Amino acid sequence: MNDATYRSPKVLFIHDGVSFQAHRKRLSDAGLRVSDTRADSALAEATRLQPDIIVLDFACDGGVTAQLKSYAPTRHIPIIAFVDLARTL
DSSP states (O other): TTTTTTTOOOOEEOOOOOHHOOOOOEEEHHTTTEEEEGGGGHHHHHHOOOOEEEEEEGGGGGGHHHHHHHHHHHHHOEEEOOHHHHHHH
């Protein structure tokens, strides 16, 4: 694959709105194309964006993973559960 055809992976970061900007910046700085959404609109955004991977702030899961995995247009998207240890201390 040459540079002209390479596209960095699309990541959808699902969060609860609490101090997520630093995490989004880290993903962007790693060369990923990052979009974000709150948990209550996660299914709609994942369906619309069709990201390569989802990073889910586990603090806001509340069934988001089950929704994404039970819906045909999004069930194929890998999900990484993100735990912000700084918030748990």
